[in-house]
Amino acid sequence: QVQLVESGGGLVQPGGSLRLSCVASGFTFSDYWMYWVRRAPGKGLEWVAMINAGGGGTSYADSVKGRFTISRDNAKSTVSLQMNNLKPEDTAVYFCAAGVTMGTHDFEGQGTQVTVSS
DSSP states (O other), X not given: OOEEEEEOOEEEOTTOOEEEEEEEESSOGGGSEEEEEEEOTTSOEEEXXXXXXXXXXXXXXXXXXXXXXXXXXXXXXXXXXXXXXXXXXXXXXXXXXXXXXXXXXXXXXXXXXXXXXX
């Protein structure tokens, strides 16, 4: 049974930081690209960051570049998203997703809420 379980969301003030984590099980984690995507209130799904299977390649949406860092630990089947200098427009439900090839989402978690507000 495939599972992706996100954690680490919460309420933070503008300029603050959060670290999201996603633990995967039920598939060969090290074979998959991993993604973070988000859905803001009233908006569609937005891709945030991705990391290749080996962890040596990453890419970010322009809206988060320089503030967010994606990383993975294949030994622990975990992908993380370090979010710094958070802005109110980063408020969203954040999901991790896995795809066997770049650009595909084969599995997705249930999401964790991030709220940036003073």
